[in-house]
Amino acid sequence: MTAAERPTPEGGPGAAAPEAPLYVDLDAAIRETPVAEALAQLEDDLIGLRPVKERVREIAGLLLLGKVRERAGLQTERPTLHMSFTGRPGTGKTTVAMRMARILHLLGYVRKGHLVVATRDDLVGQYVGHTAPKTKEVVKRAMGGVLFIDEAYYLYRPENERDYGQEAIEMLLQVMENHREDLVVILAGYGDRMDTFFRSNPGFHSRIAHHLEFPDYSADELMTIAEGMVAQQQYRFDDGSRAAFREYIARRMRQPHFANARSMRNAIDRIKLRQASRLLASAGRVAVDELRRIDAADVRASRVFREA
Numbered sequence: 001m002t003a004a005e006r007p008t009p010e011g012g013p014g015a016a017a018p019e020a021p022l023y024v025d026l027d028a029a030i031r032e033t034p035v036a037e038a039l040a041q042l043e044d045d046l047i048g049l050r051p052v053k054e055r056v057r058e059i060a061g062l063l064l065l066g067k068v069r070e071r072a073g074l075q076t077e078r079p080t081l082h083m084s085f086t087g088r089p090g091t092g093k094t095t096v097a098m099r100m101a102r103i104l105h106l107l108g109y110v111r112k113g114h115l116v117v118a119t120r121d122d123l124v125g126q127y128v129g130h131t132a133p134k135t136k137e138v139v140k141r142a143m144g145g146v147l148f149i150d151e152a153y154y155l156y157r158p159e160n161e162r163d164y165g166q167e168a169i170e171m172l173l174q175v176m177e178n179h180r181e182d183l184v185v186i187l188a189g190y191g192d193r194m195d196t197f198f199r200s201n202p203g204f205h206s207r208i209a210h211h212l213e214f215p216d217y218s219a220d221e222l223m224t225i226a227e228g229m230v231a232q233q234q235y236r237f238d239d240g241s242r243a244a245f246r247e248y249i250a251r252r253m254r255q256p257h258f259a260n261a262r263s264m265r266n267a268i269d270r271i272k273l274r275q276a277s278r279l280l281a282s283a284g285r286v287a288v289d290e291l292r293r294i295d296a297a298d299v300r301a302s303r304v305f306r307e308a
């Protein structure tokens with residue numbers, strides 16, 4: 001910043017007015033932070049998630065403007081940044097939380113930008129006096145970054161009269177209020193359960209500024225995600241296995257415990273297992289490309305094809 005651009009500090013009467021900058025260069029502000037790159041990576045690396053990506057962009061924009069306003073000498077209160085990520089399993093919540101932590105760090109809103117994932121078991125003790133030190137330890141580890149509480153509704157167990165979850169909840173509420181400068185909390189879980197949880201714990205709801213909903217992936221998106229995972233592990237589908245995997249997705253989506261992108265990762269792990277057994281059973285010399293190629297049989301041996 002040159003002397004001319006520097007905002008005039010609050011001075012005596014009339015001191016600030018003549019030198020206050022009239023323009024700020026937003027292009028430069030965007031260029032100066034590596035956040036544009038992080039947003040582009042989010043766009044490229046993650047398939048689908050259109051509404052989530054838009055919200056992340058919006059939040060990043062608001063925060064960037066906050067920094068620009070600060071530099072222009074305008075009053076800027078640090079915004080509340082606690083968030084909720086709702087969606088079914090495997091819709092990318094943890095993955096996006098990691099990206100979010102990085103973006104918050106690049107914009108200068110958290111010191112370190114790491115992500116600490118915690119569930120009820122990490123926060124709540126089994127005996128009197130165990131909960132406070134457990135919660136404290138997790139919060140301490142997360143300071144300067146993002147604390148991601150997965151399936152946050154398990155903290156609250158109204159059916160248990162003496163449930164230590166309530167103790168953890170109260171500590172978290174305090175931390176969210178008093179350490180807003182140094183810690184961002186993201187509460188994650190299924191949408192309908194989170195709604196119930198927020199209704200029973202309005203203190204959480206009122207402390208959360210951004211609610212992000214993660215939609216289920218379409219069959220095409222799941223195929224693209226699977227292709228990406230396969231390529232990244234240096235395997236490849238051929239025409240037969242690609243068609244078989246499309247069919248696999250259609251069937252798997254209708255079955256219980258379907259977990260979106262996570263189910264794709266698990267399916268690919270099992271396919272790799274079958275491919276390995278097939279190759280070892282045939283033994284002898286194999287072309288290197290055969291070590292990469294997934295055969296339709298590797299896909300069709302799944303029990304998904306046996307169940308009606």
Ligand SMILES: Nc1ncnc2c1ncn2[C@@H]1O[C@H](COP(=O)(O)OP(=O)(O)OP(=O)(O)O)[C@@H](O)[C@H]1O
Pocket residue numbers: 045046047048049087088089090091092093094095096225228259261262265
């Ligand atoms: N949009 C996406 N594009 C590519 N890969 C994805 C996408 N979303 C998720 N994945 C991959 O799917 C897996 C599951 O994602 P993640 O753990 O982020 O989901 P989650 O919503 O946190 O799931 P859970 O509720 O089971 O914890 C990860 O391996 C992740 O890399």
Ligand SMILES: [Mg+2]
Pocket residue numbers: 093094095150
């Ligand atoms: Mg997760």
